[in-house]
Amino acid sequence: MKLSFSGLRALVTGAGKGIGRDTVKALHASGAKVVAVTRTNADLVSLARECPGIESICVDLGDWEATEQALGGVGPVDLLVNNAAVVLTQPFLDITKESFDRSFNVNLRSVLQVSQIVVRGMINRGVPGSIVNVSSMVAHVTFPELTTYTLSPTGSTKGAMTMLTKAMAMELGPHKIRVNSVNPTVVLTDMGKKVSADPELARKLKERHPLRKFAEVEDVVNSILFLLSDSSASTSGSGILVDAGYLAS
């Protein structure tokens, strides 16, 4: 399916690496004007070289005031991808206040804050919009062999994101703003390599997937683009599992 986002402006968080970076490239290639938001300026510089004309905003989305300042004047946005997140792996009894707060601030609170900024603009302009929250299959299930991942605050942030997505869809629907999530299994980005660093564990984990594989970045990006587009015009408050069948097992 060839999607066109011509004439639309999209904002992608966590745009420097992995899924966010490839989402920016795909949106740019499909005609959208893209605002790339991330924390490391060097990533924005290299991305702007690959995608001439994109706008770049460098900010730590875990910092509420800095985010307000950086994005407060962002201007009209039609499509939003809340993708930035951190994985701070700790067994349950070792989780600290700092890692809990950092995880929730970056992975969940920033979704609320960035969405508020963008949605205010959509409602003021009276235009429809589509928001995709990049969640995870750990919103729904634990990895038995990966207990440090799921017991780390990350799984909790993604579980909470499910309800935030539904609540946003409920409240924003009358404004013709759709809100959905994508929920991938492991994707071998920097983050995915970190959580599946042990080769034996990665092998066992792959075997538990009916398709005997992890997801590719491209698979996740395709689902994000579908949910952003009018091809999913009647879908809101929902999520697409990109999990190689894991939840069926």
Ligand code: NDP
């Ligand atoms: P990566 O770690 O490869 O990339 C994450 C991007 O987000 C980086 O550019 C990073 O910037 C940016 N980012 C992180 N924290 C902040 C912050 N505080 N402010 C601004 N930008 C920030 O991750 P992925 O591409 O793998 O993950 C993307 C999304 O997919 C996440 O929501 C993740 O939870 C989800 N996901 C990933 C899976 C996987 O296995 N990879 C599985 C399931 C879900 P910097 O590097 O400069 O910190």
